[in-house]
Amino acid sequence: MPTCWLVSEDESHKPIQLLHYNTHILGRGPETKIKDQKCSRQQVQLRADCNRGFVSVKQLGANPTSVDDVAVGKGNQVTLKAGQKLYMVNRLYAYSVLFREDSTSSDAAPEKHRPTKRPRQRDVQEEEDPSPARKVSMSSHAERKSNGSAQAENSTPTPEKESAGxxxxxxxxxxxxxxxxxxxxxxxxxxxxxxxxxxxxxxxxxxxxxxxxxxxxxxxxxxxxxxxxxxxxxxxxxxxxxxxxxxxxxxxxxxxxxxxxxxxxxxxxxxxxxxxxxxxxxxxxxxxxxxxxxxxxxxxxxxxxxxxxxxxxxxxxxxxxxxxxxxxxxxxxxxxxxxxxx
Known part of the structure; x- marks a missing residue:
């Protein structure tokens, strides 16, 4: 199975491994080296799907987290894929996500510019099923927990559908x-x-x-x-x-x-x-x-x-x-x- 790493664009700390389907809470603190008081200690919730090549990002903090130029919004969830930028708060503290085949030890952090295989993206539009929250397990939202979304779908949409922000x-x-x-x-x-x-x-x-x-x-x-x-x-x-x-x-x-x-x-x-x-x-x-x-x-x-x-x-x-x-x-x-x- 591929491994997933969250990489700081300014290389202020070592890449953080996001374990497959594990929930990771990040924000201000020693792990990210972020000291900005506008960044909550629990700013984002991350959950990686290493097989499908994306990370579900849910904003927990009050101030805006962004993926590329799209503000997530508190309580909302979006998808982060290779090639996109995650800004932890207020368009600051940029991160990218890397997926690599686990040909060595799972503890070995990747180099920042190690080539990564980008998942194929599709042009997706309306939801298959508008349920109130993103459904993590659903591909069309890897959050099948119907926070109401159907990010919504009812049929299991493909990961491409839930991608792109x-x-x-x-x-x-x-x-x-x-x-x-x-x-x-x-x-x-x-x-x-x-x-x-x-x-x-x-x-x-x-x-x-x-x-x-x-x-x-x-x-x-x-x-x-x-x-x-x-x-x-x-x-x-x-x-x-x-x-x-x-x-x-x-x-x-x-x-x-x-x-x-x-x-x-x-x-x-x-x-x-x-x-x-x-x-x-x-x-x-x-x-x-x-x-x-x-x-x-x-x-x-x-x-x-x-x-x-x-x-x-x-x-x-x-x-x-x-x-x-x-x-x-x-x-x-x-x-x-x-x-x-x-």
């Missing part, structure tokens, strides 16, 4: 790919969801790096209003005969760390909608309307998510039109045809 990096790749773009201006980019949960499903993404709803503040109101305007313009692409309309909104506990506005038709006619979590993430209060998010920012200066929101993903399957309960997704989809044809 927990999808935030994957989204950025998609944003820069002309083949993915359906609209762009100087503030936002619109792409089609790779795993659409309806006939029409777009994501409106700000060019500004914003990790999650938690970090949104009053100064972001104008940007979110612009995202909403752009999203509404996408609705014009839906045929007038579209029976059930379109909603614009955000997942309360998104699986990706880069803020994204969903523009989704309410037919939910898609093979990618496979399970209860998919359904409930768009048809319960887990899905917050764009207008409501903007109102919260204007009124409170922040977005509030009620405790227990992640439990909404476990609710019974109910039709979003007539609220009749259905036993399975296939039966629910069959039931929806009644509303689509009426």
């Amino acid at each position: 927990h999808w935030s990096q994957g989204l950025k790749v998609s944003m820069q790919d002309p083949k993915m773009q359906v609209y762009k201006d100087d503030r936002v980019v619109v792409i089609k969801d790779k795993y659409p949960k309806a006939r029409y499903h777009w994501l409106v993404l700000p060019r500004e790096s914003i990790s999650s709803l938690k970090v949104l503040r009053s100064e972001h109101v104008d940007l979110l209003k612009h995202m909403q305007t752009v999203g509404r313009s996408m609705v014009q692409q839906c045929p007038p005969s579209s029976k059930l309309g379109v909603r614009l909104g955000y997942h309360a506990i998104p699986s990706m760390s880069h803020v994204h506005l969903h523009v989704i038709s309410q037919d939910f006619d898609s093979p990618c909608l496979k399970n209860k979590k998919h359904w409930n993430s768009f048809t319960t209060r887990y899905f917050i309307d764009s207008d409501e998010v903007i109102t919260m920012l204007e009124r409170d200066g922040r977005v509030s998510v009620k405790e227990g929101t992640s439990e909404l993903l476990k609710l019974p399957l109910r039709c979003h039109v007539c609220h009749e309960e259905q036993a399975t997704i296939p039966k629910l989809k069959e039931h929806l045809k009644i509303h689509l044809s009426s």
Whole structure:
């Protein structure tokens, strides 16, 4: 099995070995030589998957930890891969991660510039299953502990899916790919969801790096209003005969760390909608309307998510039109045809 090492970019201390699937808590202290009081003694939680070639990074401290240019956010989790930089706090104290084949002793620390085999990355987009927290064992989040995320998935996504700043990096790749773009201006980019949960499903993404709803503040109101305007313009692409309309909104506990506005038709006619979590993430209060998010920012200066929101993903399957309960997704989809044809 390969070994994993966290390497200080300024070589202030020896590389720290991250044992496979072990939890490591790092921050200010003798192990990192960091003395900065803004760095908590328990700043980050790291967990390496040596076989798949990535490290799950969860921010524990109050001040921001970053992976490349993406702030993680307290309580959030992202994925660190070879070639990316982990900044312990406030864009300071840079680290890289090295994976190497254990051809010698596991106690032998690698040299800083030892060549490393970089895992193949894919361009990943929407989550397979928006559960409230990253799921470490799930590849699409190596944190199958449903902190609610589906970083979310329900099917075991590949490690590539959970990579890139927990999808935030994957989204950025998609944003820069002309083949993915359906609209762009100087503030936002619109792409089609790779795993659409309806006939029409777009994501409106700000060019500004914003990790999650938690970090949104009053100064972001104008940007979110612009995202909403752009999203509404996408609705014009839906045929007038579209029976059930379109909603614009955000997942309360998104699986990706880069803020994204969903523009989704309410037919939910898609093979990618496979399970209860998919359904409930768009048809319960887990899905917050764009207008409501903007109102919260204007009124409170922040977005509030009620405790227990992640439990909404476990609710019974109910039709979003007539609220009749259905036993399975296939039966629910069959039931929806009644509303689509009426």
